[in-house]
Amino acid sequence: MAIEHIYKTKDGTQAGKLTPIKAIRHKCLDCCCWQINEVRACSVKTCALYLYRMGKTGRVCSKGATDALQKARSMQKTLSNRGGF
Numbered sequence: 197m198a199i200e201h202i203y204k205t206k207d208g209t210q211a212g213k214l215t216p217i218k219a220i221r222h223k224c225l226d227c228c229c230w231q232i233n234e235v236r237a238c239s240v241k242t243c244a245l246y247l248y249r250m251g252k253t254g255r256v257c258s259k260g261a262t263d264a265l266q267k268a269r270s271m272q273k274t275l276s277n278r279g280g281f
């Protein structure tokens with residue numbers, strides 16, 4: 197489901213097709229000044245893009261990431277039970 201559009205790259209802008217997961221990867225590279233190692237080392241586990249930052253689905257993620265996801269889901273469930281969400 198790639199969609200054609202114009203997006204930012206390290207050298208400016210580019211027109212092309214990006215799948216959602218590739219678009220996330222580009223955003224993470226942009227966030228980290230196009231430093232691949234910085235994307236890998238990202239410590240913002242609460243970022244909505246965190247599990248997808250390596251250009252793969254969230255199924256392929258680190259143990260720390262899954263722990264953060266489980267905590268977030270637990271917190272969401274708690275808030276939901278209180279009527280917060």
Ligand code: SF4
Nearest residue numbers: 224227238240243246
């Ligand atoms: S996951 Fe990390 S690198 Fe990607 S956008 Fe969020 S903070 Fe930036």
